Amino acid sequence: MKKLLLGLLLTAGVAQADDVLHLYNWNNYIAPETVKRFEAECKCRVVQDYYGAMEEMLAKLAAGAKGYDVVVPTGFAIPPLVKQNLVQPLDKAKLPNAKNANAAFLNSAYDKGNQYSLPYSFTTTLVGYNDARLKEAGVDPTSWSVIFDPKVLARIKGKVTVLDDSREVFAAALMYNGFSANSVKPEELKKAAATIKAAKPFWAAFNSQSYIKELTLGNIWVAHGYSSDMFQAAQDAKAAKRPFNVNYTLQKEGNTLSVDNMVILKSAPRPDLAVKFVNFMLDGKNAAELTNMVGTGNPNSAAAPFVKPEIKKISAVFPDAEAIKKLQQLNALEGKQLRDLNRLWTEVKTSK
C-alpha cells in the first residue's frame, strides 16, 4: 500500500513537472489571478522568473540561460534577441487572438511585420512621488529637475531613487538636457553623464526592485520608475491608509514609452504551452486584467470594454494624444554605441 502511494505520488509529480510553462517577465507585471486562470485553462503550472532591467535579461539570455518559454522584452531588446537567433517566429495561425492587437502597436521598427513578437502591454517611465512631502518641500514633480537639478534636490536629499538601468537613466538625463532619449552623440551623452553625476550625491540609491515598497512606506519621496509600479504603489499606500498619497506624473521634457512584447524563445522547452499563453494574454478580457490589476497601458483593442473607466483617465497610464507626442521609445543600441554607453554608466556608478 505504501509503495503504491509512493508510486502514485511520484507519477503525479512527473505529470505535473511535464506541463510547466516557464515565464521570464518583468517583476510585478502580471496579476496572480491571471496566472491562476491560465493554469486552470491549460491544466499546467506557470513558473515565473523576473528581471528588473532589459540589460539584465539580455545578459542572461546571451550567456546561454535556457529553460524559459516566453519572455516579455521591451521593443528595443527584440532586435538583439532576433540577431542572436534566440527567438522563434510566431505561427499566427495558432494565435487567433492576434487580431485583437491595436494596430498602433504593430509593425514597429523593432519587429517589422511582427514576425517574432506581439504586444503585451506598455508603460511609461516617469516620476512617482509622495504628494504631501513634495508639497511641504515645494518641489514640482512635473519636470525631470525633480531628480536632476541639485538646487531642487537639496530640499529632498536622500529621499530620491532612480532606476538601476543605464538606458532609462540616460534617457531621462538626455531629455532633461533637451536632447533625444535615443541620442548617441558623444557630446550629448557626456552632458547627460555630467547631469547624472551632479545629481547622484543627492539620491538615496539606484533601485529597480523595491521602490514600490519604499514609496508606500514613506521612506522615499520621489522614485524614477515605471507607470505600472507607481500605480501599484499608489494603490498600496491607499490600502495601508497612509497619511499621504503616492501620486505619479509624466514630465514636461518627455518620457520614455516601453512597449513590452511577448516572444517565444527558440530554446523553449514547451513551445505549445508558450503559444497558448501568448494567445491567452491577447484575449481582450485577460489583457484588460493587466491594466485593471497591474496598471499597465493596454495595446489590445478588445480589452477596452473591460478596462475600468477610472484607469482610462490616468494620463500616465493611458497618455492622451497631446502626451503621446512627447513619448519616445528607446532604440536598440549595438556594438560601439552600446559599449560607449556602458562605459559612461560604469563611470557614473563609480563616481563619488
Next chain:
Amino acid sequence: MRNNRLAKWLISGPPLLYLLLFFAIPSAIMAFAAFRFPGDYGGLLPLMDVNPDTGKTELLINAANFREFLTLENFARFFQEPVFFELFIKSFWYAGLTTVICLVLAYPLAWLIARSPKKHRDLLVLLVILPFWSNFLIRVYSWMIILGPQGYFARSINAVLGVIGVGPVQLLFSHFAVILVLVYVHLPFMVLPLYANLEKHDMNLLDAAQDLGANAWQRFWRITWPLSLPGVWAGAALVFIPALGMFAVPDLVGGTDGIMIGNLIKQQFLDSRDWPFGSVLSIMLTLAVLMLAGLATLIGRGGKRNAL
C-alpha cells in the same frame, strides 16, 4: 601498498577534480577572456565563425590580424582610471572593518560559549547558527525595514539625536547600513571557528599562570590569545573573503556611492555585458587577495622566527 595509493587517490580525487572543474578551468577561461574583445550582445567577440560559402566553421584569427581579436586594452583601462583602484581600496577597507568588528563581537561570545557548562554548549552553538535557517535575502530585507526612516529603530535613534541637537541621520542606503549588515551576515562565520578553538584550551595553563602571579589581562594576552590565533585567522579568512566579494548587501542597503568591487564585477557581466573587463576586475581581485594572503603568511613566519 598499492591499495594504500588507490585509497589516497580515491580520497583526494573528488576534491581535486572539483577544484579543477570549478576553479582552475574557469580561472583559465577568465584569464583568456581578459585579453579579448566583448561581443556585440555580450559574451566575447567570436574567434571562429561559420563561413557562409562553405558552411564550415573557420578560425577567424590568424597571425596577421590577431590585434583585432586580442588586446591589452582591458588591462590598460583598469590602470588608466583611478576609480577602479579606489574602489578596490574601499572594498578592502569595508571587508577589513567588517572582519575587525566581527572579531571584537565574536571573541567574547565564543569565549563565553566555550566556558559555559558542557550540557548548554550545543544549544548555544545552535542559537548562533539559527539565523541560517531563514534565507539570506529575507534577513537583509528585514534590515531594510528596521533601518528605514519610518521604522521604529531609525525613529528612536533620530529622536535621541534630536534631543542632543543633532539633525536626523539617514540609516538605510548608507555606508553605515552596508557595514552593519555585512557584520550581521558574517558574524556566525567568526564565532564558530573561534569557539572550536577556545573550547579545546587546557584550563590548567590558566591556573598555572595564576599560581605564578599573572593577572587576568596577562593570562588572556599571553596564553588565551596566542593559543586562539589559529581560530582568529580561520574566522578572519571566512569573513574577509566573502565580505570582499559581496554585491547583494551594497545593492540592497547601500546608497548611490555604497558600491563595492563585487557590484562593479556583477555590473560588467550583467548590465554592461562586458565580459573582458569583468574578467580583468576578477583577476585583479584574485591577485590582490593572494598578495594579501602571502603577506600575512610572511608576517606570520617572521613572528615565529622572532619568538624562537
